[in-house]
Structure formats: structure tokens, C-alpha cells
Amino acid sequence: MRIKDIMRTPVKTISPEAGLDRALVMMRTQRIRHLPVVEDGALVGLITDRDLRFSMVEMEGPDKQPKGLYLPALTKVRAVMKTELITAAPEDELPARTRQMADRKIGCLPVLETGTTKLVGIVTETDLLKYLARLLEEKEA
Secondary structure, eight states: OBGGGTOBOSOOOBOTTSBHHHHHHHHHHHTOSEEEEEETTEEEEEEEHHHHHHHOEEEEOTTSOEEEEEOOTTOBHHHHOBOSOOOBOTTSBHHHHHHHHHHHTOSEEEEEOTTSOOEEEEEEHHHHHHHHHHHHHHHHO
């Protein structure tokens, strides 16, 4: 089995110049935890829900009591995205890449067109769990 057999496409993406608030809205409305960052058609980074949580700041009210956590209003995705990514190609063997994700504790693999930086898909932990569930159901049938 190959990466292309379970990768999700099309992929929701965001620009590095978008605000963190836009990334948060996209992630919540689309119910995703990993958002590839694309500029001029090329994958340049990845932002996760965890990156957004770590970017939140605590705001105080006039009485110096905490009002809650907020994303800095003017911060761009570029400022917090990860740029050193492990990626996959559509033809990569799924078992080897799955082991790599588990060993390195990677939540997703952006899938790039072979030999380019063009994003063509994504494989997440959820995709792998769905695939495992399908295999187990087939085995039981």
C-alpha cells in the first residue's frame, strides 16, 4: 500500500501572511488540526492547533484580573509556522511512513508531488486510524 492510497485531497491550506485568527477559524470550522502553509503554489510550512495554543496570550481586565486567552491580533502565520517538515511522496510505502510518524511523533505528513514542493495531499493520524479500522472490519467479516 502506498501513501496515495489513503492521502486526503484536496488539502485546506493557508497563506503565510494570513493572521493567526484566520488560521484558528479555518481549523475550527473545518475540524482539522494541521494546516499546510502554501506560498506561490509551494509548501513553505505547517501550522497546528498546538502552535496556535502556544501563541495565545493572557489578557487582563482593568482590574488586573485575567479575562482569558487570546491570539495576538496582528501576528501572521509565518511567525509561528514550522518550516522544517517531514514530507512524503504519493508513491512512498505506507508502512514505512506510518512507522516514521509513530517513531518521530508526527501528527501529519504533507504529501508533495514527487521531486517538487507542490502539495498534492496530506496524511494524518486520523487517516491512519480510519484505515486501520477498515482493515480490522474486513478481517472480522
